[in-house]
Amino acid sequence: MTESLGDHVRRTIEVLGRMADSLAGPAAQAAEMMLETLRAGRTVYVCGNGGSASQAQHIAGELVGRFQFDRPALPCVALTADTSLLTAIANDYDVERIFERQVEALVREGDLLWALSTSGTSANVLRAAAKARQRGARVIGMTGASGGKLKALCDVALCVPADSAALVQEGHLALLHFFCGYVETSLFARPKGDRPA
Numbered sequence: 001m002t003e004s005l006g007d008h009v010r011r012t013i014e015v016l017g018r019m020a021d022s023l024a025g026p027a028a029q030a031a032e033m034m035l036e037t038l039r040a041g042r043t044v045y046v047c048g049n050g051g052s053a054s055q056a057q058h059i060a061g062e063l064v065g066r067f068q069f070d071r072p073a074l075p076c077v078a079l080t081a082d083t084s085l086l087t088a089i090a091n092d093y094d095v096e097r098i099f100e101r102q103v104e105a106l107v108r109e110g111d112l113l114w115a116l117s118t119s120g121t122s123a124n125v126l127r128a129a130a131k132a133r134q135r136g137a138r139v140i141g142m143t144g145a146s147g148g149k150l151k152a153l154c155d156v157a158l159c160v161p162a163d164s165a166a167l168v169q170e171g172h173l174a175l176l177h178f179f180c181g182y183v184e185t186s187l188f189a190r191p192k193g194d195r196p197a
Contacts, residue, residue: 023158030140033138035186043077043107045078045132057080063076079103096127118144121148143159
């Protein structure tokens with residue numbers, strides 16, 4: 001018998017509840033790291049594969065666009081969005097280098113790489129994280145329960161307490177919304193009369 005919607009929602013709520021306890025400290029640390037990066041005029045870069053690629057673009061959309069209210073744009077680049085660049089690097093080099101090559105070209109000391117991998121073992125994300133550290137950037141990782149190899153490459157690793165990729169991604173969505181809201185309200189005052197989006 002397949003899982004019902006109610007079963008799925010209850011499992012999601014359970015994971016989110018465990019996150020509220022286990023990730024409170026690391027989430028606060030990562031949020032402050034993002035604030036420091038943006039206050040210094042540096043850029044946040046984001047990468048991931050599949051569903052995590054969509055979430056990388058979601059993050060960039062919230063920061064460059066707006067999250068809950070109108071304010072100046074924040075510098076954030078999703079390394080997943082340029083299909084010509086991604087396919088050129090995959091074709092000329094290797095798919096494992098699609099993010100690493102962009103990090104080499106774009107990321108500077110003081111920038112931040114936000115790396116997403118539900119397993120923590122995505123080779124192209126690991127290479128991007130290693131290259132970012134080599135270039136003097138800090139790394140925030142969002143992954144699943146074990147953290148995989150990504151955990152060791154991060155300044156802060158946010159390991160969602162689940163093994164199912166779907167549940168990990170739902171945890172990542174909650175985290176990215178928390179970070180975008182925290183950064184927005186920390187850096188800017190909500191305009192008078194503005195209603196939450």
